[in-house]
Amino acid sequence: MAYDYEKTIRPGKLPHIWCPGCGHGIVMKGLIRAMDTCGLDKNNTALVSGIGCASRLPGYIDMCTLHTAHGRAAAFATGVKMAKPEMTVICMGGDGDGTAIGGNHFIHACRRNIDMTYVIMNNFIYGMTGGQFSPCTPTGDKASTTPYGNPDPVFDISKLAIGAGATFVARTTAFHATQIDKLIAEGIKHKGMAVIEVLDDCPTTYGRRNKYRSVVDMMKRLKDMAVPVAAAGKMTAEQLQGKVLTGVLYKEDKPEYCEQYAKVIAKAQGA
Amino acid sequence: MAKKVALLQGNEACAQGALYAGCNFFGGYPITPSTEIAEVLSNELPKKGGKFIQMEDEIGAIASVIGASLTGAKALTATSGPGVSLKQELLGYACIAEVPCVIVNVMRGGPSTGMPTGPGQSDVQQAKWGTHGDHATIALVPASCQEIFSETVRAFNLAEKYRMPVQVLYDEIVGHMRERIEFPEPGEVEVIDRAKPSVPPEQYKPYDTSFGDVPPLAAFGSEYRFHVTGLNKAQDGFPTTKAEYVDAEERRQVRKVEGEEARADIERYEEYLTEDATVLIFAYGSTSRSARYAVNELRKEGIKAGLFRPITLWPFPEKRIAALGAKVKGIVVPEMNLGQMNLEVERVVKGSCPVLHLGRVDGEPINPGQIMEKVKEVR
Numbered sequence: 001m002a003y004d005y006e007k008t009i010r011p012g013k014l015p016h017i018w019c020p021g022c023g024h025g026i027v028m029k030g031l032i033r034a035m036d037t038c039g040l041d042k043n044n045t046a047l048v049s050g051i052g053c054a055s056r057l058p059g060y061i062d063m064c065t066l067h068t069a070h071g072r073a074a075a076f077a078t079g080v081k082m083a084k085p086e087m088t089v090i091c092m093g094g095d096g097d098g099t100a101i102g103g104n105h106f107i108h109a110c111r112r113n114i115d116m117t118y119v120i121m122n123n124f125i126y127g128m129t130g131g132q133f134s135p136c137t138p139t140g141d142k143a144s145t146t147p148y149g150n151p152d153p154v155f156d157i158s159k160l161a162i163g164a165g166a167t168f169v170a171r172t173t174a175f176h177a178t179q180i181d182k183l184i185a186e187g188i189k190h191k192g193m194a195v196i197e198v199l200d201d202c203p204t205t206y207g208r209r210n211k212y213r214s215v216v217d218m219m220k221r222l223k224d225m226a227v228p229v230a231a232a233g234k235m236t237a238e239q240l241q242g243k244v245l246t247g248v249l250y251k252e253d254k255p256e257y258c259e260q261y262a263k264v265i266a267k268a269q270g271a
Numbered sequence: 272m273a274k275k276v277a278l279l280q281g282n283e284a285c286a287q288g289a290l291y292a293g294c295n296f297f298g299g300y301p302i303t304p305s306t307e308i309a310e311v312l313s314n315e316l317p318k319k320g321g322k323f324i325q326m327e328d329e330i331g332a333i334a335s336v337i338g339a340s341l342t343g344a345k346a347l348t349a350t351s352g353p354g355v356s357l358k359q360e361l362l363g364y365a366c367i368a369e370v371p372c373v374i375v376n377v378m379r380g381g382p383s384t385g386m387p388t389g390p391g392q393s394d395v396q397q398a399k400w401g402t403h404g405d406h407a408t409i410a411l412v413p414a415s416c417q418e419i420f421s422e423t424v425r426a427f428n429l430a431e432k433y434r435m436p437v438q439v440l441y442d443e444i445v446g447h448m449r450e451r452i453e454f455p456e457p458g459e460v461e462v463i464d465r466a467k468p469s470v471p472p473e474q475y476k477p478y479d480t481s482f483g484d485v486p487p488l489a490a491f492g493s494e495y496r497f498h499v500t501g502l503n504k505a506q507d508g509f510p511t512t513k514a515e516y517v518d519a520e521e522r523r524q525v526r527k528v529e530g531e532e533a534r535a536d537i538e539r540y541e542e543y544l545t546e547d548a549t550v551l552i553f554a555y556g557s558t559s560r561s562a563r564y565a566v567n568e569l570r571k572e573g574i575k576a577g578l579f580r581p582i583t584l585w586p587f588p589e590k591r592i593a594a595l596g597a598k599v600k601g602i603v604v605p606e607m608n609l610g611q612m613n614l615e616v617e618r619v620v621k622g623s624c625p626v627l628h629l630g631r632v633d634g635e636p637i638n639p640g641q642i643m644e645k646v647k648e649v650r
Contacts, residue, residue: 010498013509043494048338059498059509064491066341067500068334069364075331079338079346082322083296084492087342105334108327261322268317 008032008042010062017056021207021215023174023200023222027121028057030180030198031092037185038088045088048077050102053128054094054121054200071102074109077116085258088188089116096126096134099155103135110164110193114257117187120157121174123200131205142209161195162250168194169250173222174201176246186248192256199225199244275454281446282349284416285375285439286311288423289347291455292462294373295321296346298335300328300354303387304443305377308349329357336372337365341499343490345427349375352394353384355401362436363402364501366524369478369488371430371465373423375439377446378556380607380632389634390443392556392607396614398438399585405521407528409537410438410585412555416450421460422582428463429537433527434485440584442607444557444636468495477508478520484527529586539582540591544570548577550649551595551602553616555581558605558637565642576646584612589619596620601649605629605637625649 009032018024035045045063049055051070058065064087068076073091081089098106098120109116125143126132133143135155143150161169168190170183180198187194201207201218212218229247232240279287286308289297297316299309313323322339326332329350336346350358355376365372376398380391394401398410409429413422423439430437466487468475477497479486486506489495502510503517511517527533544566545551554562559580569576579595581588596602596616601624604613613628620626629645631637 042496044492046491059500062496064496065498066338066491067498067502068337069360069501072330072334072361075326075334076338078324078326078331079296079298079335079340080342080491081338082324082335083339083344083346084342087492104327105331108331261317261324265317265320268314269320 003033005029005032008035008062009060013060016060018053019204021201021203021218022053023123024054024057024121026174026177027119027180027198027200028060030177031057031119031184032061033181034184034188037181038188040088040188044086045090046077046080047090047092048073048080049092050097051128052094052097052126054092055097057092071097071100072105073097074102074105074118078109078112078114081114081116081258082261085115090188091116091118093120094127095120095122095124095136095157099135099157099160107160107164110161110166110195112257113165113167113192113254115191115193117184117194117196119184119196119198121198121200122157123202123206125202125206127202127205131209144205157197158195158249165193166195166250167192167252167254168248170195170248171197171199171244172246173199173226175219175222176226179246183248190251192254277452277454278449279416279452280307280449281416281419281441282307282377283311284420284452285349285423286315287452287454288420289373289427290315290319291420291460292345292424292427293464294345294347294427295319296336296339296344297321297323298326298332298339298346298348300326300332300350302329302351302354304379304446305349305351305375308375312347329354330361333358333361333374337361337368337370340370340372341491345431347373347375349377351377351379351387352381352391355394355397359402363404363406365436366402366406367404367501367503368499369434369524370436370499371434371488372436373426373430373439374436375423378440378442380634386634388443390557390607390636391632391634392442392558393611393632394440395584395606395608396611398440405525407435407525408438408585409433409435409528409583410440412440412581412584414441414445414556414559414580416445416448417452418582419445420452424460424462428461431463431465432485433533434465434488435528442556472496476506478504478506480506480523484523484530534586537583537586538588540588541580541582543578543580545577545579545595547575549575549600550577550646551599552576552578552642552646553592553602553604553612554578554606555584555612558607561637561639562605562642565639565646568639569643569646574646587615587619592616592619593621596623599624601625601627603627603629603642603645603649605642605645607631607637
């Protein structure tokens with residue numbers, strides 16, 4: 001029997017705003033399956049996002065949903081989680097939202113190791129505003145504001161998250177649909193800051209400027225660039241050129257922020 | 272029974288007022304001259320099971336406050352001019368999404384970094400117009416340590432009652448001076464909590480105007496699930512571009528504060544010797560203390576001066592100012608900026624009397640002598 005997504009979708013809110021061929025819907029379905037796997041209570045789960053195509057995702061999901069301002073998802077979510085630590089908090093957003101305008105909130109949420117799951121849909125571009133380059137647009141690629149090719153170096157979001165102190169970091173792509181829910185579920189179950197980077201596609205504003213003629217071409221690109229962590233060990237540096245590692249990249253048990261603050265409360269109360 | 276008293280700094284009084292009002296979340300970022308508020312609350316909140324978080328920046332601080340408030344917390348952030356500048360976008364978010372919260376601005380000069388340890392009153396128009404778009408503003412301007420306590424309590428009450436951000440602005444002089452404070456007993460001063468939904472969860476709409484201009488707000492983590500966005504939205508909370516919905520919501524959000532009944536509830540001011548005054552001084556914050564002294568001295572010289580001291584600055588008490596303007600020979604507006612609230616006074620008196628501005632931006636307080644001289648310029 002087909003999986004029932006509709007029990008989690010808000011009635012009357014579809015169709016979504018995303019273009020044909022956009023990978024965000026694949027990620028949304030993965031998220032829904034992951035939340036199901038984890039048995040999340042709808043009343044006790046907050047989905048928080050910033051601004052951009054990816055950030056419109058929470059509006060479709062029947063939970064407590066908070067569509068904030070550009071880049072601020074992690075900071076709003078920190079307030080939600082601190083004030084009500086019993087809630088499950090999940091942030092969703094894109095690469096520009098999370099790592100450019102929201103970069104400071106993102107790295108500090110990682111540093112605190114606050115118990116939330118941040119799913120970054122990295123489609124290498126600012127889609128909603130029409131395809132300007134983001135910190136994740138590959139160097140040399142075309143965007144509406146890099147007509148001569150992108151001169152900027154690129155953020156590796158997963159490495160950034162690990163460096164900043166996130167204690168669960170995983171990466172997959174929109175092509176690897178069945179891996180998305182597994183990694184998000186693992187992130188939700190992890191106590192601490194979990195970052196799941198999903199390499200995504202934007203045929204409308206990225207693909208058409210960069211010689212990906214069809215959505216199939218874009219999916220092939222994602223498929224070809226992904227190398228599972230386990231397989232990478234057997235590959236040469238040359239073979240790994242231009243590839244990205246997928247799977248669980250980092251996992252560590254470290255004190256979680258709200259638990260640390262609970263100790264502050266106990267101390268203040270003389271316990 | 273004798274009242275509990277203490278010698279408190281203005282910023283400490285603010286923190287104590289917040290605690291009295293039931294504040295249980297503070298998200299902040301260090302900035303002079305407001306830092307003592309954060310320091311006191313980092314110590315006191317966890318004792319009561321409340322939460323204190325020092326965020327990575329000013330924007331993060333107000334973001335955390337809005338997030339916390341949506342779970343039902345009474346949330347506060349405190350800052351100064353540069354911090355308020357950074358918070359403007361999310362102040363607007365709290366306006367349009369209608370999330371109760373309190374923002375304290377201990378004013379220094381500016382623009383930019385200005386003189387961090389000097390006093391100023393240069394954020395009073397920013398409080399009204401700083402964030403983009405049409406929106407209502409509630410801003411309170413206490414002038415003493417006792418009043419910082421009581422107005423902080425009132426700020427929380429108004430935030431909860433009108434479901435919106437409320438700003439408390441006072442200059443560094445009031446923030447750092449020390450005065451005797453009498454603490455009200457618990458229950459002595461009313462503490463208001465936001466209206467909770469009375470309908471079953473499946474019927475709940477976060478902007479349901481059938482409950483009036485201030486719809487009840489549910490909490491995240493309860494049985495009510497709802498959507499919050501900074502986009503223009505319909506009554507169900509979901510984004511809309513339908514002209515009639517957008518127009519109705521925008522107008523309601525201003526009307527809920529600027530309607531006649533709401534104004535009567537929110538506006539607060541003090542008048543000193545205005546009944547027979549021929550010259551009116553309009554002054555707020557520490558400047559109003561110099562002005563009061565000046566009124567007494569001027570009266571000794573036979574000049575009938577009076578003081579109008581707004582305690583609620585926004586919404587502006589326009590009816591009363593217009594009435595006073597119609598019967599005096601002139602209004603003097605001393606303030607630690609180069610001309611801000613005088614513009615509002617001028618707008619309201621509509622030329623019925625001259626409005627003379629006395630501005631000072633050198634980090635020094637305006638003294639009574641300067642005000643007296645200005646009053647004597649009124650013919």
